[in-house]
Amino acid sequence: GENVEQHPSTLSVQEGDSAVIKCTYSDSASNYFPWYKQELGKRPQLIIDIRSNVGEKKDQRIAVTLNKTAKHFSLHITETQPEDSAVYFCAATTNYGGSQGNLIFGKGTKLSVKP
């Protein structure tokens, strides 16, 4: 089955700096890669996602890149702000049986943005 590795497990940056989180996946059939942000005590929320037919996607200060050949994808946050502090999870899934409800998550990256 699919396995997703996420690095680093913790990341501390100064406000205004960029942050990069990297994930690798094992199943070449995976075709959907969402990123979730989870603030302390709250539910995970989707911040950006990318499909296997796209190499890069950007939404304001957040961007995701996908390298299908190398089977890795990355989250880039520019101009970080203290409110970006949270745990970020990458995930991958394949459309087996017409379903994409089986997200396989990385173990998360705790991002701390220092003012």
Added chain:
Amino acid sequence: KAGVTQTPRYLIKTRGQQVTLSCSPISGHRSVSWYQQTPGQGLQFLFEYFSETQRNKGNFPGRFSGRQFSNSRSEMNVSTLELGDSALYLCASSLDGKSSYNEQFFGPGTRLTVL
């Protein structure tokens, strides 16, 4: 639109007991997935239900089971509880889980503590 709701929010059980958790998806959503979140293992996929049928299953023992009702509400059951079952159990719903355009929305979770 109301978000995904889960009941109860907190549960304390003892080893050997069984527990039932409930999830009400966003109105109109037909796919419900369940995840177990622990500090050590992160978010792990349990199973996904669609139209009252289990469509995908993760690598959890048979003590973990679930079902979905005709109104898309879902329950999960854990029998013969073990200490290691202590976790935050999250459910997520999506429109039909078939398309990569169907974002999964998470509920607030049920915090289960096994003593």
